[in-house]
Amino acid sequence: MADVTQLIHDYLRHNKKFPHVFCAGCGHGIVLGSLIRSVHALGLPKDDVVLVAGIGCSGRMAVYVDFNTVHTTHGRALTFATGIKMANPKLKVICVMGDGDAMSIGGNHLIHAARRNIGVTALILNNQIYGMTGGQCSSATPQGDISMTTPFGSLEKAFDIVEMCKAAGASYVARGTSFHAIQLDRLISSAIMHPGFSVVEVFSPCPTQYGRKNKFRNAVDMYKWLKANTVKVETLKEPDQKPADGRIPIGVFRDVEEPGLEERYFELQRKLMGQNR
Amino acid sequence: MSKKQKGQTRVCVYPDWCKGCGLCVAFCPAKVLVLNPFGKAEVANEDECINCGFCELHCPDFAIAIKPRTRNGASQPDPRSGWSDPESEHGRASPPEPTPEPNPNPEE
Ligand SMILES: Cc1ncc(C[n+]2csc(CCOP(=O)(O)OP(=O)(O)O)c2C)c(N)n1
Ligand code: SF4
Ligand code: SF4
Ligand code: SF4
Ligand SMILES: [Mg+2]
Numbered sequence: 001m002a003d004v005t006q007l008i009h010d011y012l013r014h015n016k017k018f019p020h021v022f023c024a025g026c027g028h029g030i031v032l033g034s035l036i037r038s039v040h041a042l043g044l045p046k047d048d049v050v051l052v053a054g055i056g057c058s059g060r061m062a063v064y065v066d067f068n069t070v071h072t073t074h075g076r077a078l079t080f081a082t083g084i085k086m087a088n089p090k091l092k093v094i095c096v097m098g099d100g101d102a103m104s105i106g107g108n109h110l111i112h113a114a115r116r117n118i119g120v121t122a123l124i125l126n127n128q129i130y131g132m133t134g135g136q137c138s139s140a141t142p143q144g145d146i147s148m149t150t151p152f153g154s155l156e157k158a159f160d161i162v163e164m165c166k167a168a169g170a171s172y173v174a175r176g177t178s179f180h181a182i183q184l185d186r187l188i189s190s191a192i193m194h195p196g197f198s199v200v201e202v203f204s205p206c207p208t209q210y211g212r213k214n215k216f217r218n219a220v221d222m223y224k225w226l227k228a229n230t231v232k233v234e235t236l237k238e239p240d241q242k243p244a245d246g247r248i249p250i251g252v253f254r255d256v257e258e259p260g261l262e263e264r265y266f267e268l269q270r271k272l273m274g275q276n277r
Numbered sequence: 278m279s280k281k282q283k284g285q286t287r288v289c290v291y292p293d294w295c296k297g298c299g300l301c302v303a304f305c306p307a308k309v310l311v312l313n314p315f316g317k318a319e320v321a322n323e324d325e326c327i328n329c330g331f332c333e334l335h336c337p338d339f340a341i342a343i344k345p346r347t348r349n350g351a352s353q354p355d356p357r358s359g360w361s362d363p364e365s366e367h368g369r370a371s372p373p374e375p376t377p378e379p380n381p382n383p384e385e
Contacts, residue, residue, distance in 0.1 A: 004330060004333040004343070005333050005336075005339055005342040008339050012339070018294060019293070019294045019296060024298040024337075025298030025299070025300060026295055026298070026335060027335025027337065028337070029339070030334075033336075033339060188320060218299065219299065220298070220299050220304075223300060223303075
């Protein structure tokens with residue numbers, strides 16, 4: 001295990017302020033480490049990777065890592081990412097978004113990116129809350145849970161990000177957690193190499209805005225909860241059914257090869273140019 | 278790599294980056310780490326470390342490094358400064374000079 005931390009430091013922008021801005025025990029830092037290890041394991045040069053981030057605590061990730069980075073606007077990261085991929089398909093474009101970013105304000109972009117099967121990786125850091133702005137309820141906050149805007153418990157059902165992306169047509173859909181770091185490395189690596197639109201939802205604890213209000217005494221309790229309340233999807237007898245015990249399935253939910261939008265576009269371009277010759 | 282063998286590693290915490298979340302302390306299977314009164318992770322039982330890698334993979338602040346011990350017991354010198362290392366004044370590991378072996382055949 002000797003070089004794990006050294007390797008991460010090699011990818012950080014040491015001219016930025018460290019320690020980073022995330023609270024103690026925030027899962028987003030673990031996901032940043034996992035993303036770096038995944039890119040490194042694939043042997044991708046830093047300059048071939050573009051990290052497009054939205055706004056939120058999750059979006060701060062783009063500040064710290066030495067890839068090509070774009071810090072965009074809240075909810076619109078996928079639109080920037082789509083443009084970058086269409087203009088230069090050789091780049092590996094990874095879009096980091098929070099649950100509010102990807103599902104609430106940016107939900108429409110998410111379903112259409114999935115429908116188009118644009119060759120971008122959406123890394124959705126689901127902490128079940130609007131972390132950055134003070135803990136408002138998001139569309140991924142579980143029903144009944146407390147947030148700043150739902151002091152008596154949320155009355156709304158939460159989106160299931162995996163089910164929604166599958167239904168919208170994404171060709172690679174996976175779910176991991178900040179606790180299962182080794183599995184997360186694998187999920188992110190295969191998502192990056194996947195030709196069409198890939199989604200990795202990551203359950204990433206927010207001890208400050210979500211945990212405190214929902215009976216988690218500290219960050220450690222939230223990771224213990226993730227350990228006890230998740231189940232590998234490949235061990236389920238009926239992987240298409242939600243487990244009856246309420247545990248959250250993690251793993252790869254869809255992995256099919258379909259040409260990405262950028263591939264179809266360049267195919268069309270070649271064909272039309274051939275006709276005009 | 279991660280052989281369950283004790284005493285093979287140096288566990289180094291970088292206190293300036295540690296936020297004291299306690300993840301490494303709570304989940305280390307060998308109870309190597311504790312939180313000190315300043316709220317920072319501290320190495321308490323380095324010889325018990327089984328090099329499982331959990332702390333390095335899960336520290337959200339990249340503040341722990343597990344390094345192999347060299348033959349004379351110190352860790353590899355670290356290219357970055359500032360890592361807390363109990364054996365060096367400046368937080369940088371510097372392996373001690375090897376002491377010359379006594380000559381077993383003094384006649385030669
Ligand atoms: C157009 C727009 N609307 C609202 C905001 C305010 N805002 C900033 S971050 C955020 C929510 C962040 O939540 P999430 O995307 O889940 O990220 P997290 O901080 O939880 O990682 C909001 C509402 C904004 N910056 N821009
Ligand atoms: S508010 Fe929540 S999501 Fe934001 S840095 Fe703190 S713990 Fe992480
Ligand atoms: S996991 Fe990292 S930040 Fe948290 S207490 Fe341990 S060394 Fe400090
Ligand atoms: S590598 Fe494993 S055994 Fe060693 S200190 Fe870290 S968590 Fe503990
Ligand atoms: Mg959020």
